[in-house]
Amino acid sequence: MKRNFVYVLAALLISAASCSFTNKTFDNPDKDKLLIQLISYVLEKGHFNPAEMDDGFSEKVFDEYIRRLDPSKRYFLQSDIDEFEVYKHKIDDQIKDSDIAFFDLVHGRLVQRMEEGREIYKEILEKPFDFTKDETIVMDYENLPFATSKKELKERWKKYLKFSALSGYVTRIEEEEDKKGEDETYAMKSVDEVEEEARKSALKTQEEFFDLVDDLERKDWFVMYLNAIVSEFDPHTYYFAPEEKDRFDTSMSGKFEGIGARLQRKNDRIKIVEIISGGPAWRGNEVEVGDEILRVGQGDEEPVNIIGMRLEDAVKLIKGPKGSEVKLTLKKVDGTTEVVSIVRDVVELEESYAKSSVVEKDGKVFGVINLPKFYIDFDNYSDRNAASDVEQEIERLKEQGMQGLVLDLRGNGGGSLKTVVDMAGFFIEEGPIVQVKSSGKKKEVLSDTDERVQWNGPLVILVNELSASASEILAAAMQDYKRAVVIGSKQTYGKGTVQNVIDLNQFLSQKNDYGDVGALKLTTQKFYRINGGSTQLEGVKSDIAIPDRYSYIDIGEKDQENPLPWDKIDAASYRPWDGYVNYDYTVKKSKERTKENSRLALIDENARWVKKKQDENTYSLNYEAYRKSIDEDEEMAKHFDALSDYKTDLTFRSLPYENKLMEKDTVLRDKRQRWHENLSKDVYVEEALNVLADLQLTSDNKKRLAKIRD
Structure with missing residues (x-):
């Protein structure tokens, strides 16, 4: 769908360019004016609702x-x-x-x-x-x-x-x-x-x-x-300069080619602030956090002094294609100077990817999958993506005897539309997942056509106010099918639009004096639930709404500048899932339980206080008055200490394949231990597991689930 749009728009713009750009622009050396022309034209012809x-x-x-x-x-x-x-x-x-x-x-x-x-x-x-x-x-x-x-x-x-x-x-x-x-x-x-x-x-x-x-x-x-x-035009239409486009691609795919280190510029020096686990720098074990990079050489070429250089320009020299060599002259933490040779490779940002854990509660085994975003490599979908990774994690959890699954989409801002459609298909036999509408065209229904079901057992989806776009598509579809219980904020972010990234270079001849002109991410479509409602502005309303720290802060789509309006279209043809015996009763029971939860009441009180402090805009410059206000804030903060002190009796553990990795990778081990500790303090995960324990499958679905496990 995205590719078709790009081809149509490209043909349209190239034909227009032959009669309207040549005389006006290519004889003009000013690249800024060219960008104005390109961007305004693409917006006019490609935006869902051009201003x-x-x-x-x-x-x-x-x-x-x-x-x-x-x-x-x-x-x-x-x-x-x-x-x-x-x-x-x-x-x-x-x-x-x-x-x-x-x-x-x-x-x-x-x-x-x-x-x-x-x-x-x-x-x-x-x-x-x-x-x-x-x-x-x-x-x-x-x-x-x-x-x-x-x-x-x-x-x-x-x-x-x-x-x-x-x-x-x-x-x-x-x-x-x-x-x-x-x-x-x-x-x-x-x-x-x-x-x-x-x-x-x-x-x-x-x-x-x-x-x-x-x-x-x-x-x-x-x-x-x-x-x-x-x-x-809308909050999600954005121009990417060439370097920003590279960063966007990295964030979407979760990987890049380079040495695997995060850098920071401070006082004219480029410092290494993090070594990415599994990357070339990590494998070589010669680079440390705190090392300063003084010079960068490409293979046998003369090294370039990067002291005082812009961070972006230094990064360009250090990054490079897989298999190429870069030589870094480092001022080590101990003050010595050393030249280190690193062969660049594909670096995967592990924190961008899905991860899973197993937990036992009341004699039952449950799985938790955390998905930070719906990532994809736009150039190669068959490569690692969110759908294939979640599919693999589900299989691994089933091997551990999983009896219920929590899919954690909190803070997941979205990503690839294709991955979410594929992922939704893991939980239903077949049927529509989302409806998509382009300006002036009939709606398109994106469906799961594969009758195979990856997971037929109890399912809970966790969301919050920062769950957006693709997260809302998945949560909405599972809610409309009554396939999952959605737990979290009163409503999700409310982003019901689809963006495409258009490479502006495709509209220029290969021989031009302008270099890379970047890309434009623009809103080309709106998506709708299978029940016909839009998630735009309204988001997805949780089946079980629980207060959190964002409850009273203006962070949703409705709070942004120039959001597109909410609307509704005809519902798609679908049949709700009938696999639960007690779906409505379970939701009711959870609402009663959360209503009486003193910890959640304290979270709500804390959220109101955070909102009050955020709205303050006048501060004293008198020491005594300022310190008094600080002391009062600290006293109030003590009232909320119980939030961080809370701990369940649940123990979360990694899967066998990850335990083997952690024998060699202490960074990964530390990250997982920290995650598991946070899960054991997480009241939302605790309630999600309670809901999983309460959900009862119909006899037919129990048989199907047994078959899936076999």
């Missing part, structure tokens, strides 16, 4: 772009905004004319104002702060006006930096008091010494921030402008 580019659209882009550039209103003056507003209702016309005058004006002014900001923070942080003064800072940036003068702007900076230093000041004072409490002979630092330390820490934070800003090039700011434009 009308008029003065209203222009005004929204204007506001969004300024907000992205200066969210805390510490750089631009009101006079700058007044000057920019000449373009407030002209951006739509500029897009149509491939004119970037607005971007050029704003970008040039931003560079100027940020340089001024650099001087302001240095000047302010040279002098001590007086934390005895009674003053406050308001952080309601959305309603905060821009400063009308440089004097007012400087005062805004001063309060911001004072607040930043105050937090460190309070922490250091508490540390001094603790040391004195432990050792009466300890000579506490003076308040002046502590203030100076806190101020220096605030200075270091600002220097690190501006170092990151220095790494940004004009093209990075232009990408921000492009995304201010495309985000007005």
Whole structure:
């Protein structure tokens, strides 16, 4: 389906390009203007519900772009905004004319104002702060006006930096008091010494921030402008610069080709902050966390000095195709310098993949599968993907005598549509899974056509407010079939749209002067439950709603800018599963149980408190008042300590194949031990297992389940 759309759109755009791009663009060396043309055309022809580019659209882009550039209103003056507003209702016309005058004006002014900001923070942080003064800072940036003068702007900076230093000041004072409490002979630092330390820490934070800003090039700011434009179509339409497209592909497939290390730039140095288990660097055992990379060489080529280099550019040198050699000159943790040769390989990000565990409760064996995302390799579906991995984990769990399955989709933001359709088929004999509608076309029903059932026993699906897209498709389908009991938040995220990633390079001739122009992820379809309802905005309502930490925070699709509306279409033809004897009774029993659960009541109270703290936007800059508020918060936090102290009597264990891996891989062992410990404290998993224990299969399904196990 995705491939067909790309081919149709490609043909459409290429034919249009032959008559509308050549004279206008290919003789124009400005790549930015080309991108404007390409993106606006693809949006117009490919988006499910293209926005009308008029003065209203222009005004929204204007506001969004300024907000992205200066969210805390510490750089631009009101006079700058007044000057920019000449373009407030002209951006739509500029897009149509491939004119970037607005971007050029704003970008040039931003560079100027940020340089001024650099001087302001240095000047302010040279002098001590007086934390005895009674003053406050308001952080309601959305309603905060821009400063009308440089004097007012400087005062805004001063309060911001004072607040930043105050937090460190309070922490250091508490540390001094603790040391004195432990050792009466300890000579506490003076308040002046502590203030100076806190101020220096605030200075270091600002220097690190501006170092990151220095790494940004004009093209990075232009990408921000492009995304201010495309985000007005809907929250999930996004322009990927070439490097971002690579990262997106990595996140979707869970793998990349390289050395298998995570890097971080700090003070002009590139440091190794994590060695990825199973990767080439891990296998070689010569690279350590904390090593600094000084130079990078490709095979026998002259190494390149990367000190001071942008992190993105350094990563480009270090990554490379499987089988190629890279030589890293390292400053080791112990201060010595060493050259290490690594042969690059495919690196799999294990935390992106499905993992499973076994647990026994009341004499029954249950399985838990955690699925972080519906991953896929777009270039090769037969390679590792979410559906094939879950299928394999189910088989392994069945070998352990599993009698009920929990599929944990909490925090799963979605992914591949194909993998979710395939996965849903593991739990039903055959039938529709999801309905998909493209603009101006008849609906398409995606179905499971394979009568084989992977798991015919009791099934619970765990969700929360961050379960989105493909997660909602699976939960909705299993709920409509009455195949699974859905437990979790009152509703899931509410993303009922489908995106396709369009490579913009396909619309250019192979011989061009622009290089890689990136890709556009755009919304091309909406999906609907088999009962006809959309999950857009409304999400999936849990059969058993349980409070969690996100219950009162605005994080769903309905809380985003420019979401597409909810609607409904005709239901597909399907027949609910009749495999449970007591489905409704089990749901009722669970609701009664959770209603009386004191831990869940405390979680709800905590969620309300978190929401209250999140809504606060005025803070004292007086030490005594600020510390009093911190002490009150800490006292309230103690009230919620019982949440982290909670522990069930359940013991979770890895499967035999993983136990063998962990004999050699201590990193994997530590990760699994941490996961199992968290599961044993998880009230939601505990209730999911209670529900599995309560669910009773019909006699026919008991026979089918026995057959499946055999």
